[in-house]
Amino acid sequence: VKNLSLMCYVSVGSPSEPLIEFMINRGMEVIEEYEPLRYPNATKIFVNGVWVGVHQDPKDLVDHVLATRRKSYLQFEVSLVRDIRDREFKVFSDAGRVMRPVFTVHRKDDPLTGDIKGTLVLTKELVNKIAKEQSDPPDNPEEKIGWEGLVKAGAIEYLDAEEEETAMICMTPEDLDLHGQQKAGQAVEDDTLDDPNRRLKSKTNPITHMYSHCEIHPRTILGPCASIIPFPDLNPL
Secondary structure (H helix, E strand, C coil): CCCCCCCCCCCCCCCCHHHHHHCCCCCCCEEEHHCCCCCCCCEEECCCCCCEEEECHHHHHHHHHHHHHHHHCCCCCCCCECCCCCEEEEEECCEEEEEEEEEEECCCCEECCCCCCCCCCCCHHHHHHHHHHHHHCCCHHHCEEEHHHHHHCEEEEEEHHHCCCCEEEEHHHHHHHHHHHHHHCEEEEEEECCCCCCCCCCCCCCCCCCCCEEEHHHHHHCCHHHHHCCCCCCCCC
């Protein structure tokens, strides 16, 4: 029996032609003009399973497409999968892909905006605005942030199974903070509380380079049926 996870979403599909045109404008060489002997190490680019071109600087292309999606210039359900080992960049915009939302994490420092690498894109200002909307709804519905506003702000992304394989997802924001302290060389305090009902903190992995996303809540990984089972991650037999 397969159950959909909490807050999951099934993609409805979007046209792929604007995606291809966008990548051509960012230096993608179409497959008809590709010379294998001239660029033997070029990264192949696939759109919905079709090989459409190659690119010499895949990191720059992926960063551009990812930033465009987070600014809502692309559909939020477009998936970006970069396979460094096979030198492939796969883009999916077709229908029928099961996706689920996660928090996004800054991947690099930005002095202009004050973004810090390894911190959540979701800020306290956004949270306070949403909390204020609950108690005092705005007169104009278009001014309401809500869930769609978080997606448009790039604070939440939808990942499908393909993109989730290439993402490093942290369980909680607290674990993300502990990882940042560990990377900065700060001492991490041990949990010395004697409360038997406290949630056990997962140990940080010192070899983890960085996290790209963070779970909204660990329970959203499972579906409604599995969520009511005590210790569902253990074998009952």
